[in-house]
Amino acid sequence: MYRRTRRIPVCLLGAAVLGAGALTVLPGAESHADTVGANHGVTIPAGARTPFTTVETESGRPAGGADIHSIEPGDPAPTKATLETEASGYAYTRLDVTGASVSMPNRTGKQANSLVVRAAIPDAPEGGGITASLNLYVDGKYRQAIRLSSEQAWNYRGAGTNPDDPNAGGVAYRFYNEFPVRVKGAPIPAGSTLTLRKDSGNKASFYAVDSVDLENVGPARTRPDGSLSVVDYGADPTFEKDSTTAVQQAVDAAREQGKSVWIPEGKYLTNSFEGAAPLNFTGVTVRGAGMWYSTIYRRPPLPAKQRTQILVGSDTELSDIQIDSNAVWRDVRGPGGADYGINASGAKGWLVERIWTRHTDANWLSGTGGTMRDSRTGDSYGDGFNINNSNKPGPDTKGDNITVQNNFARGTGDDSFAVYSDSGTNGDNGQLSGARVLNNTAIAPWWANGLRIAGGEDIQFRNNLVKSVSSNSALDISVFGDSGHPLESATVSGNVLIGGGGWNGVRHGVRIGSPAPTSRFPDAYTNVTMTDNVMRGALRAGLYIDRKNIRATLTDNTIDGPANQGIWIAPGVTGVGAFRNNTVKNLLPGQVATRNDSKDTFTVTE
Numbered sequence: 001m002y003r004r005t006r007r008i009p010v011c012l013l014g015a016a017v018l019g020a021g022a023l024t025v026l027p028g029a030e031s032h033a034d035t036v037g038a039n040h041g042v043t044i045p046a047g048a049r050t051p052f053t054t055v056e057t058e059s060g061r062p063a064g065g066a067d068i069h070s071i072e073p074g075d076p077a078p079t080k081a082t083l084e085t086e087a088s089g090y091a092y093t094r095l096d097v098t099g100a101s102v103s104m105p106n107r108t109g110k111q112a113n114s115l116v117v118r119a120a121i122p123d124a125p126e127g128g129g130i131t132a133s134l135n136l137y138v139d140g141k142y143r144q145a146i147r148l149s150s151e152q153a154w155n156y157r158g159a160g161t162n163p164d165d166p167n168a169g170g171v172a173y174r175f176y177n178e179f180p181v182r183v184k185g186a187p188i189p190a191g192s193t194l195t196l197r198k199d200s201g202n203k204a205s206f207y208a209v210d211s212v213d214l215e216n217v218g219p220a221r222t223r224p225d226g227s228l229s230v231v232d233y234g235a236d237p238t239f240e241k242d243s244t245t246a247v248q249q250a251v252d253a254a255r256e257q258g259k260s261v262w263i264p265e266g267k268y269l270t271n272s273f274e275g276a277a278p279l280n281f282t283g284v285t286v287r288g289a290g291m292w293y294s295t296i297y298r299r300p301p302l303p304a305k306q307r308t309q310i311l312v313g314s315d316t317e318l319s320d321i322q323i324d325s326n327a328v329w330r331d332v333r334g335p336g337g338a339d340y341g342i343n344a345s346g347a348k349g350w351l352v353e354r355i356w357t358r359h360t361d362a363n364w365l366s367g368t369g370g371t372m373r374d375s376r377t378g379d380s381y382g383d384g385f386n387i388n389n390s391n392k393p394g395p396d397t398k399g400d401n402i403t404v405q406n407n408f409a410r411g412t413g414d415d416s417f418a419v420y421s422d423s424g425t426n427g428d429n430g431q432l433s434g435a436r437v438l439n440n441t442a443i444a445p446w447w448a449n450g451l452r453i454a455g456g457e458d459i460q461f462r463n464n465l466v467k468s469v470s471s472n473s474a475l476d477i478s479v480f481g482d483s484g485h486p487l488e489s490a491t492v493s494g495n496v497l498i499g500g501g502g503w504n505g506v507r508h509g510v511r512i513g514s515p516a517p518t519s520r521f522p523d524a525y526t527n528v529t530m531t532d533n534v535m536r537g538a539l540r541a542g543l544y545i546d547r548k549n550i551r552a553t554l555t556d557n558t559i560d561g562p563a564n565q566g567i568w569i570a571p572g573v574t575g576v577g578a579f580r581n582n583t584v585k586n587l588l589p590g591q592v593a594t595r596n597d598s599k600d601t602f603t604v605t606e
Contacts, residue, residue, distance in 0.1 A: 046496040046534075047441040047465030048406045050376075052116070052215035053108040054443075057093040057196075064099035064197070068092070069208075073561055074588055077539045078470075078503040081157075081173035081446065083120060085470040085502060087210045088410070088444045092120075095134075096206035101197035104212060111187035112214035114292065116378075117146055117196070118410070120175040121204040123154035127164045128328075132204035136181075137195040144184045146196075148204070152359050152379065153177050155329050163329035163336065173470070174446050176210055176411055178358070178378045180292070187216065210444075220265050220289035221320055227262040227287070228254045237266020239297070244270040244279065247296075251284050260285040263321055265293040271308040272299045278339075282313030282346070288321035291356035291376070298325040298360075303335025314346030314367070314396070322356040330381035330413055332361050338381040340364045344372070345396045362386045362414065365404065366397040373405045377412065384409030384416040384442065389432040391424045391483075401434035408441045415476075416442030417464065421455035421485040423520055431485045433457040442466045449473050450500065453528075454480035459490040467498045471507070474500030474535070477528050478513035478547075479521075486515060486524030493531045501539030501563065509538025509562060514547045525575065529553040536560040541568040542584070550575040550602065554582050559593075561586040566593040573598040578605050 058068045070091035071084045078085045083092055093102040106112060117134075124130050129151030136143045155163040156170025163170065188194055196209055223229065231237060233253070234246035247268065254261045261284055270279065279296070288294030298308040308325065312318055329336035341357030342364070344350050349369035356375065357363060361382035365372060366389060377384045385407060389399030399421065409416040417440050421432035435456060442450040442464065450466030451474065453459055466474040474497035479486060500509040514526040526549065535542045535557065542562035545552065550573055559566040559582070566584030569577070584593035596604060 046463045046494060048408045048439055050408050050441070052213040055104045055212045055214065056089050056091070057102045057104065057209045057211060058089060058091040060093065060102045060104035062093055063101050063103065065097040066093055066095050066100040066102050069094055071539070073537065074563060077501060077563065080171055080503050081470055083175055083208045086173070086175050086444055086446045088118070088468050090468050090499060092208045092210045094206060094208055095196070095198040098198060098200050101195050102209060103193050103195040105193050106188055106190055106214060108214055109190050110216050111189050112216055113183050113187040114215045114217045115181040115183060116213035116215070117148070117179045117181060118176055118210040118212070119148055119179065120153060120177070120208040121148050121150050122206065123150050123166055125166070127154070127166045129153060130204065132202060134202050134207055135197050135199050137197060138188050139192050140195070146179060146181050148179055148207070149177065152328055174413065175208070178411065188214070217292045220293040221287070223262045223264065224260055224287060227260040229262045229264060230268070231264055235268055237264060237268060239267040239269050242270065242272045242276070243268040244276045248279055251279070251281055251286065255284050260287060263288040263294045265289040267295045267297055270296055270298050271306065272301070274301055274305065276300070276306060278307045278309045278311055280311040281316050281318055282311060283315045285317040287319050290320050291322045291354060294320065295322040295324055298323070300326070300337055302326065302328065302337050304337040307333060307339055309340040309343045312342050312344040312350050312352060314348035314350060316346070316350045318342070318355065319353045320355070322358065323360060324358045325360055327359050327381055330361060332382070341377065344370055346370070347395045347398070364388065365402055366390055366399045367402070368398050368400045369402070371403045371405070373403070373407065376408045379411045381413040383414040383418050384412040385418070386415070387419045387432070387435045387437070389421055389429060391422045391429060393424065393429045398430065399432035399435070403436040403438065404440060405436070405438040406440065410443040412442070412445040414445070414448040415452040416445045416450050416466070418452040419454065419456055419459055420452070420480040422480050423483050423485050425483070427520055431457050431488070435459050437461045437464060439463045444468045444470065446470050449476045450497070451475040451495070453477045453487060453490050455485040455487050456490070457488040459487070461490070461492045461495060463494040465496045466500070469500045469502055471502040471504035472500070473507050473509060473511045474498065474538070475510045476513070477511065478526060479515050479519065482516065482519045484515070484519070486521050487526045487528065490528045492528060492533060495533045497533060497535045499537050499539065501541070506540065508541040508544035508568070509535050510543045512543070512545045512550055512552055514549045516547065523549065525549040525551050527551045530557055531555045533557045534560065538562040541565045543567045544570065545573055545577070546570040548572060548574040550577070553578045555580045557582045559584045562591070563588065565591055565595045567595070569596040569598050569602055571597040573602040576603045576605070580606070
């Protein structure tokens, strides 16, 4: 449906770069994002600072029968998940014949000793995935084979047996995975060209190659003075024996002695025996050698019957590790094996930084005064980062004054960054307040939204970047179901929101909604101020306002190139919109900047 072969001029070959506080673009590179012109011409960068550079393969040079598949402006809005909808930039390069390749220059100005290849290969006929290699060349010379897998991809929505079964009536989604690669031999020099090629020994019937991250990973961190090493308590860094008990014993000893815990370089098998309890780091500082060096790998027997989340409570500091798992579909506590990456709570605050969660459910963030920063998540089965107040009252789960800053999420299985305030089963759970979601990047969530604000008070989403949402919206502003608290106040400023308007019903670039008639708060208003945001390339309307009881202030925003209207106010909306100095541009023929289907009940003041 969206197959296109494009020859990209040499002058456009390049990289979309995540660095310097934003997704910026190198000279001579194809543009994949933008910055926000705010505060009377001052440029505000949107997105996370990261140590890696992302190169989109559609900005590279296809050869040998490779072609680029993409969704272009004006194409019909998608009605189901496809390899295009789940690709960053809504485009990927397909290699399906021997000799097909895509080449990309390293224009980062730095050498790269590590890569993350984001790609998809077919499922097995009966489900469960396959493995296959893809060859890497540097400046035309073979360097190494990269192992790819679809064992943790290709779920089937609505399958009658389980989400991993392709023959049970479900609809396929979750196609891609990220594959970290340590480059063999010398690092890839700045200015060189790397090529991914399907050779005769690369046996997958097709390779959908989305993007490549280039990173020059520094040396492993060293052991902090006075720390207790998990290896000294019997943990095995060679991944041979289970380390759950040993790691927990080291943490318990450190808590008792007032010391910190050290997780040396290695891969540690945990939760691999039935009945293994989740690791609990509450009250202890736990540090690893770095997210490329120290990995806690959770491998519960499947179908899983136990929790594997890592618990972070008051006065915990956790940093510099990777958390990975063998999960194959989403169902916390269920047989697919997915569980929270970390589950943070506590009335006295906590700090999580420089961690990388993969193939987990959400990073579940509650308590008071917690911060999660400078971290990554990929290929998740739930939200990337979820600030919440749980669903029952308690001093450790209030969800107040939590900050999520400078994090990178790609391929999440629910909202990449979310805040939700829930009144709970009995309606006695208090309102969440003070959430801060700042300078984060959300790329290609395969389910739900890039950003979501679901109720709360004094919520701020500032200077975030969203790119390419498959199923829903780049940003959704509303409440959390029928038990969700109203959105009393939210500020959304300086964000770059690219795409949105996916296949899950009729979705749009950005949506502002309010409680449903069945809500516990049916007459509550949604109150939001949006300033200095860029909304670009929505697959339907750029900004959609629905339901009733909306108070929205929109100032100095830009809506660029939506497939349908710039702003669409649906029938039945009540309230007021204060719209000032907003720009709608690059409309397609026949589309209008603003369509108000509730003129008698929703007053727009310019």
